[in-house]
Every structure is written in structure tokens, then in C-alpha cells.
Amino acid sequence: MTANVDTERLLAAIDGDTSCVVVQYPDILGRIEDMSALAAKAHENGALLIAVVTEPVALGAIKAPGEMGADIVVGEGQSIGVGLQFGGPYVGLFACKQKFVRQMPGRLCGETVDAEGKRGFVLTLSTREQHIRREKATSNICTNSGLCALAFSVHMTLLGEKGLRDLAMLNHGLAVQAAERLAQIDGVEIINNNFFNEFLVKLNKSSRDIVRELADRKILGGVSLGRLYPGDAALENGLLIAVTELATEEGIEALAHNLKELLA
Amino acid sequence: MSGINESGWRPEMSRVGEASAPATFTGNRALMLEEPLIFEIGTIGTTGVDLADSPKVAARLGGLERNRDIGLPGLSEGEAVRHYTRLSRQNYAIDLGFFPLGSCTMKHNPRLNEKVARMKGFADVHPLAPAQSVQGALAVIHELAHWLVTLTGMEAVAMSPKAGAHGELCGILAIRAALEAKGDARSVVLCPESAHGTNPATAAFAGYETENIPATPDGRVDLEALQARLGPDVAAVMITNPNTCGLFERDLKTISDMVHAAGGFVYCDGANFNAIVGRVRPGDLGVDAMHINLHKTFSTPHGGGGPGSGPVVLSKALAPFAPLPFVEKRGEEFVLIEEESAGDHHGSSFGRMTAFHGQMGMFTRALSYILSHGADGLRQVAEDAVLNANYLLRSLEDVLDAPFAASGPCMHEALFSDKGLADGFSTLDIAKGLIDEGYHPMTVYFPLVVHGAMLIEPTETESKAVMDQFIGAMRSVAGRAKAGDVLLKSAPHFAPRRRLDETLAARKPVLVWQEPEQAVAAE
Numbered sequence: 001m002t003a004n005v006d007t008e009r010l011l012a013a014i015d016g017d018t019s020c021v022v023v024q025y026p027d028i029l030g031r032i033e034d035m036s037a038l039a040a041k042a043h044e045n046g047a048l049l050i051a052v053v054t055e056p057v058a059l060g061a062i063k064a065p066g067e068m069g070a071d072i073v074v075g076e077g078q079s080i081g082v083g084l085q086f087g088g089p090y091v092g093l094f095a096c097k098q099k100f101v102r103q104m105p106g107r108l109c110g111e112t113v114d115a116e117g118k119r120g121f122v123l124t125l126s127t128r129e130q131h132i133r134r135e136k137a138t139s140n141i142c143t144n145s146g147l148c149a150l151a152f153s154v155h156m157t158l159l160g161e162k163g164l165r166d167l168a169m170l171n172h173g174l175a176v177q178a179a180e181r182l183a184q185i186d187g188v189e190i191i192n193n194n195f196f197n198e199f200l201v202k203l204n205k206s207s208r209d210i211v212r213e214l215a216d217r218k219i220l221g222g223v224s225l226g227r228l229y230p231g232d233a234a235l236e237n238g239l240l241i242a243v244t245e246l247a248t249e250e251g252i253e254a255l256a257h258n259l260k261e262l263l264a
Numbered sequence: 265m266s267g268i269n270e271s272g273w274r275p276e277m278s279r280v281g282e283a284s285a286p287a288t289f290t291g292n293r294a295l296m297l298e299e300p301l302i303f304e305i306g307t308i309g310t311t312g313v314d315l316a317d318s319p320k321v322a323a324r325l326g327g328l329e330r331n332r333d334i335g336l337p338g339l340s341e342g343e344a345v346r347h348y349t350r351l352s353r354q355n356y357a358i359d360l361g362f363f364p365l366g367s368c369t370m371k372h373n374p375r376l377n378e379k380v381a382r383m384k385g386f387a388d389v390h391p392l393a394p395a396q397s398v399q400g401a402l403a404v405i406h407e408l409a410h411w412l413v414t415l416t417g418m419e420a421v422a423m424s425p426k427a428g429a430h431g432e433l434c435g436i437l438a439i440r441a442a443l444e445a446k447g448d449a450r451s452v453v454l455c456p457e458s459a460h461g462t463n464p465a466t467a468a469f470a471g472y473e474t475e476n477i478p479a480t481p482d483g484r485v486d487l488e489a490l491q492a493r494l495g496p497d498v499a500a501v502m503i504t505n506p507n508t509c510g511l512f513e514r515d516l517k518t519i520s521d522m523v524h525a526a527g528g529f530v531y532c533d534g535a536n537f538n539a540i541v542g543r544v545r546p547g548d549l550g551v552d553a554m555h556i557n558l559h560k561t562f563s564t565p566h567g568g569g570g571p572g573s574g575p576v577v578l579s580k581a582l583a584p585f586a587p588l589p590f591v592e593k594r595g596e597e598f599v600l601i602e603e604e605s606a607g608d609h610h611g612s613s614f615g616r617m618t619a620f621h622g623q624m625g626m627f628t629r630a631l632s633y634i635l636s637h638g639a640d641g642l643r644q645v646a647e648d649a650v651l652n653a654n655y656l657l658r659s660l661e662d663v664l665d666a667p668f669a670a671s672g673p674c675m676h677e678a679l680f681s682d683k684g685l686a687d688g689f690s691t692l693d694i695a696k697g698l699i700d701e702g703y704h705p706m707t708v709y710f711p712l713v714v715h716g717a718m719l720i721e722p723t724e725t726e727s728k729a730v731m732d733q734f735i736g737a738m739r740s741v742a743g744r745a746k747a748g749d750v751l752l753k754s755a756p757h758f759a760p761r762r763r764l765d766e767t768l769a770a771r772k773p774v775l776v777w778q779e780p781e782q783a784v785a786a787e
Binding site: 002017034059060061062063064067083084086087089091101107108109110112113114115116120121122124125126127128129133135137141142143144145147149151158159160161163164165166169172174176177179180192193194196206211216217220227231232241 | 297310312321323324330334387389390396398401427433466474565571577605622623625763766
């Protein structure tokens, strides 16, 4: 549990055998790191940089991975228009530089014209796909997440640039507020220097137990690192806390109050 | 002249077809509305949401604040509602009419399922919420798993795969794990020529070489050819049953015995399970792994191609290798097994397919479908789906070539070829003609074993009246294709767009919004 990613170690590991470097942004502990150096080193060695964005709302507040040299960006679209639904269905996002388009998996929609010259759209570049290329296809993907992708698009349209930026800053503002409040509690240490809407705290007790005890008090207090990394004693006191636009001051206060009692 | 209109002439009859209709100022045609893209009507300053102000705090973004415009257009709520409603009216949908897309099982999506899936305790639950707070959700997964295992006569089910092809991958990875556990690495997966493209693509993705198994002239797996090819290098045979020619592989038990005797496993592509649900248990036929497309057989909506859900049922031999997680019932409590060490039976699990527990939103709908139909209702689903397909096959075989009509009754799909169409006319022309008749076309050019294939799947949803009208339309369009009606070559005439230039789309791909060239030039 450290405030920063050990980028130096990752940089040192990139060599001529490296095909790609995969980095989460923000990462699983909520940390935000500049990927430019990784992109440069990867490219020097003929490798690609793949950025993974599990919280697309963050991109309303922080630099786009493409600006930092990412070749491929994949994301989880759930937080924009798709319900939590206990894990699915969600919508995966996949973007890449133009030059990799013909290696992409799955369905692609392209613009064209009809017999009267009117603009229209078709599924295209399908010679990449399993129903045509079979074992030589770029993937075995057949089904897409059309309905979830539609919900994502509608939600993005309702937000627009202004809405997405405001939403991102609201998430961040509430998260900073929550982190500052929780930092006042004995037995809580905020690990992150920087974060978007999710940050790591270190408790003075096993976070798995604390999460269960909070749930008994009708508070869903975060995800324990003990659950995400079972058996790793160094992480068992880590607790990941996400704060979105749905959080209220009362909610943050209730979490702080109960955490204080349980950690005392 | 008397004033009586004996001919039945009406004013609009003099203006049939759009060629003779006048152009409109807007480009709209009454209720058929043209709609620009959001990039052309939205602005970056417009939003449809009204958010609270952000608290005044010092940002902790590590100096990575975004300072460039994104270029994302927004609309007000009213504008957004109109934009997407207008676009939706340019689409065909199962709620508009008959949707005979073979292999896709476009059946009615019962509204009860939608109500259940939207219950807050299912729809708004975090996948990593503590188990004590999600007992109901875990109970749904456990109960659906029970019914999937029961309906298929299998040992276990992996619930997490996200769709059919993902389920195939899960099954093949379980087969690979089982073989590796025996120290028996094998390199080849066999697929029939008529297989869905996902089968060989999956096997290749899992690191296997693939080889074709030929079909007999009656459209089924050639047993002799299969026997000749089986050997110590064959890891698995992937069979679709009913197969994509719309026929039941009646020798599947024999095939399974042959494959098992040669030390391999049988993967069954369950895409066509709708034809046999409640009637045949794949476990009784020796199948080792089969995915179930919940979005097909169990009616979860998959408009535009998804979302899917592809749980995989597994035989006793493969069950120990199934991916995590699992839901187990211990006493009165439902427990989510997320670690190999946590359960009694999962020490050999090959890993995970997904971060979470599967397509819960599909699980609730599928369980609702299963429980509301009951055993008798599910059996009737299969029976009616097969009956409908046979009705179509026998009603069209005199106007369209049905290559396997002599092989006996079909299952839930009727398959035709382009044999006998006039010179220069193709399956594509029939598909485009059907659009003008108000139907979504059938699946075309699949399976590959039939020239100019047309694969029609009516499902149990459709009534005889609906099918009779479709049969009339098909007979008319097929008749025009056989007679060489040139107007069919330029169909559709009445759709929101005429034939689209697919070659242009592929040659000069425009895959994301691009500013019009003149705007770029002006900068």
C-alpha cells in the first residue's frame, strides 16, 4: 500500500521482449499517474501501451490516455448510464489508434452512403470477424452489448461536455471531502496522494471484518483489499472507498461516525 | 358518368412509390423523419442534467487535470428524448413485427421479466457488496443454476460467461485444463463445416488448431469421416445441436461415445437450445460442455446484438475445472465462493472469466421466464418453435430450394438456398425485397455449406396468421427473384435508406465522427 505507483520498476522491466504494457488509469487503488514515460519507453522497444479506464467519468477531470501516448484504451462503461446490476450486463469500451483498426475484435460501425447518396451506416470491416474468417478471425466475439452501449450513448448525450466535466468535479470534490473527513479518525490513514473518486485507506484492523460490521449497521463502507487480494497479509487492512455524485454529506458523516466507533 | 367509384380508386393510388413523390423541404417524409447526428445539433455548453455544485476543496488530481476540450456535444433532455426516439423509428424491432433472423432466436421478451429485472434489490446492487447484504441476488444465481443443470442433465454450471462465444471459450478452457491435469496435452479441435464461426474462432483463441469435419449429403455430421480423424491429438469436437442446417444430430450419443473412446471431449454449441429445451437433455447425449444463450432460449432482450449471457453447463469430468466464482448454499445461507481454497470442490478451477459473477440482469429475466413457463410451458416452447419452422419449410419448399427438405422434419429453423433464382439475382435481393415488405430479413449466407443460404427462425412467438402473411411475402419476393424483376435489384425502395455502399465503408473506413472536410479546411 503505497501512495505512488513504482513507475521506475515498471520502466526498468520494459525491454525488447515486451509486447505491451497494460496500465490502469486511475489504478485499482485509485492512484493517478502520468503514463507518458511508459508510453515512450514502450514505443522505443516496439511495444504498445494499453490504458485501462474502469471509471470513464474520471476522463471529465483528468488527461485523456491518448494525450499521454496510449495506443489502445479499454474501459468499463458501467458508470455512464448502465445500472450496477450485481455485476452485469455492462458495456466494454475499446478504442485504438487508426492504424490498429483492422486488428480490432468485434463489431465496428462505419459511415457510408446509400444508392441515392444519402448518409447511412453499416457494420464494416467484417473480414476481421468470426462469421467470415472463422479460425483466422481477430476474435471469437459475436454478441455485443448493444442495449448497454445505447444507454451509455443516451447518458453521454444528456451530460454533454459541460455535464461530464461538472459530474467529474462533483465526484472528485465529494471524494476529497470524504477523505479529509476520514483522515481525522484515529486508526484511519489515507494512502493516496492523488485520486479521482476512489481512494485507499489503511485501517488499524482487518478491513474485511470492518466491512461486514459496517454492513450490519446498514452502511456499505467500501471494498476490502482482503477480499480482492485474499491471503496477502500486508494488504488485509486496506479499504477502498469510492465516493460518487450520489454520496451525501450525511452519508459521509455516517460512515465516519461508525468507522470511528468500530476502530476505537 | 355516375358518381359511383366502381373501381375502388383512391387518391393516393396515383402516387405509389417514392420515385413519383415530390421532394420535401426538410427531407422528412411525414412520420419518416430525417435526424442529424448529435455532433451536428448538440453543443459543448448544453447539458440535460442539473448537478449540485462541487464542494470547494483543493483538487488532488496529481497535476493531471484535463485542460483540453473533449468536444462532446450535449442536448437538453427534451432534445435528447426526441433525438433517440426519432432514430429508433428508423429501426426494425421484435416489438414491431416478425423477426425471422435465423440462429438469433428473436422471440418475444415477456414484460414480466422486465419488471423483475428492474426491482431495486437486483438492479441497484453492487457486485462487491458484502454477502450478507446480497442474499437475494445470490439466491437468484443459485436457483437459475439449479434449473439450467436440471434442464440439461449436466453436473455443474459456470454462470459468469458474458455471452455465447465467451461461454464457448469457458468450455474449451475447461477441456484444456482437464486434459492438462491428466498430462495429456492435445492440439486439435474438430468443428463441422456448418458450425457457427465462433466455434473455430474460439478454439483458435484457446490455442488449438482447428479442422473441419465434413457433412453427409443429408446435412449431418459424417460419422465415418469423424471416426477416421479422431486420435490422440484431438482435444475436443464442437458440435451444434440442432445443427445450423436446422437438423437434429440424431447420432450425437454415438459421436460422444466415439470421441470419449478416443480420449477427447464433446463441446456442444447450445445456440439452438430453443428447439429442444424441455425435450432433450444434452447430458444424456454425452455432452461435456455446452453454453446456453440466455438471451435466446430464455428470452432476455438483445436488441442491436446484445447484451448476451452464456452460462456453461459441464459434465462430471469437467465440473472440477469450472471457473470461479460459484454460489453455494450452506444451511440457510448463500455463499459466494471467490477463491479456489474457499470451497470443497474448486481446487482445480482454471481461474476466472470475468471480474464479477455474470450477467445478473439477464439471470433475473431468465429465471422469471423459466418459472413463469414451468416444465410444461418450456416443453411447449420447443414444440411450437419446431412446428412453426416446419410450417414455414413446407409452405415455401415449392418456391425456394430447400436443400435438406428430404432429410425429414427440420428443427426450429428452415433453411433454403438460392438455387433456381433468375440469372443475376441472389439471396441478397430477396433479403432487400423483404425489407420493403416490412420484415427484418432472415439470416443470409449462413451456414456456409449451403449456397446463398437463407436461414429462417420463426420461434414459438409467432401465430399462424403472422406466418401466413410472411409466407405470402416470401412467395411474392421469391417469385420476383425467379422471374427476374429488375425492381427487386434496387430494393429496398421504401426503407429509410436504399442499398448502402458497403465497399466504400470498408475501403475508406469512417468509424468515428469526423468534422466535415470544409470545416477542417476553413481552420
